[in-house]
Amino acid sequence: MLVFDIYVAKDYVLENGSDGVPRAVEMSERYSVLRSEVLKRYQQDDTKQTVDFSFNWDGSRWRGHLFFSLDGWVLNGRRLTEGSDDLTALGFNPEHVVSVSSGVGLTLFIGATGSGKSTTMVAASEELAKQNKRGLTITIEDPIEYVYTDKLVFQREVGTHTNSMADGVREAVRERPRTIVIGEIRDPETAYAAILAGLSGHRVFASIHAKDIREGISRMLILLGEDHSGMFYEAVQGYVAQNLIWTDKSSDGRPVLLYETLVQDEQVKSCIKRGPEFLQQLVHEFNRQKRFRMNEMGQTLIKIGRATKDQIEGALGAKII
Incomplete structure (x- = not known):
């Protein structure tokens, strides 16, 4: 094993x-x-x-x-997951991820500790490079996990090359990259710096701890507070949330991926602006965009025998009806 x-x-x-x-x-x-x-x-x-x-x-x-x-x-x-530079190898439909990350603005990669969100950020970045969309890129990481070979990528480590994640993001904006990759948003200062970078015309990738897209949005709004939450709606281009299921039904002994994606279009912005109590209504936005949620993907995995109901419910922390 x-x-x-x-x-x-x-x-x-x-x-x-x-x-x-x-x-x-x-x-x-x-x-x-x-x-x-x-x-x-x-x-x-x-x-x-x-x-x-x-x-x-x-x-x-x-x-x-x-x-x-x-x-x-x-x-x-x-x-760290092998094959980390390839979305398909990780279990994604690449188009689902590219559609929420190829434009300008912040894309949030959401998941619990150990869910593989940092690996997915790398894979999304490498996918854009294959399509000649990534451009000059600066990463701010704590620590550096994946070493890029592309000379258009400059990697910076907190404590070695910059004082903090937020400082690194602010410095990156002045260094005029096309893409900024933020290892993790953990505090209000980094959340605010990420939002400003997204509003300044950069593509920004950042990971944040939460169990799904709805919870990830809530966490960002809490970190930003009332003074800065208004900028969140215009700064974000989309979301990727994921979870990993450890199951003996996997043919290669590796975890099975659950994920969901969502574009922050005008309807999604409107839903979020109405307040946290209305985030439940995001389910309608998934349906409108013809995107599946992790709950629905879990039901499919159960039907095809790749995971059990208990395993899916354990990973999602919720009952599947």
């Missing part, structure tokens, strides 16, 4: 495989060497500090997070 997540403590390791179940295993030499190398490079004097980074190991690229606990320093590693 391919391992996707690891927690490497001083004396033991937790592995999380394709079934999504963490298992304790004995500390092996390869894990011991990995932990030693990571500590040598990233261990902090202040045990309250955590560190985010990326590394190559076990034939893959990993996202790393180092934190201190009762068990000492612990390395958490998450294997």
Whole structure:
């Protein structure tokens, strides 16, 4: 079974495989060497500090997070999805993603931790490059996970090349790229910077933690607050939300993808402007745009035997009728 997540403590390791179940295993030499190398490079004097980074190991690229606990320093590693530069390989219909990301403005890539939204951002960016639409691109990441080979892409890492995500976005606007990629919107300052970049004529990709498009919109509006939420409606061009289901029904042992997309056209803007209590009505906008929701995609996966009802409901956090 391919391992996707690891927690490497001083004396033991937790592995999380394709079934999504963490298992304790004995500390092996390869894990011991990995932990030693990571500590040598990233261990902090202040045990309250955590560190985010990326590394190559076990034939893959990993996202790393180092934190201190009762068990000492612990390395958490998450294997980044292979085939990350190809939307089809990830399970998307490329046109669904390109239709909400090829224009000017902000595209939000929405999902929970570990749902693959950063990987999808990369794949969407590479798809636009294949179509000669990406142009000069600047990324602001924390940390850099995927290394682009295109010389038209300049990658910047928070803490190494810029002071903060928001600073990096503001600096990128002055550097006149066609596309700006923001690793993650976590705070009001970055949310506001992303909106301003979208309004200034740039294509902006950014990820945000939420379970679906409706929740992603709500989170952005909360981060922006009443003073800046009015700009949100004009700055956004579209949304991609996704989730991964760990299932033994997958032929290659990898997770099954659930996703939904939506263009922010005038009708969607009108729905959002009416307030959070009206976001339930976005279901009608999916239907009008002839786009499926994750709920509907989940029902299809159940019918064709690629996932169970319990697995879909567990991933979506909601009952399927």
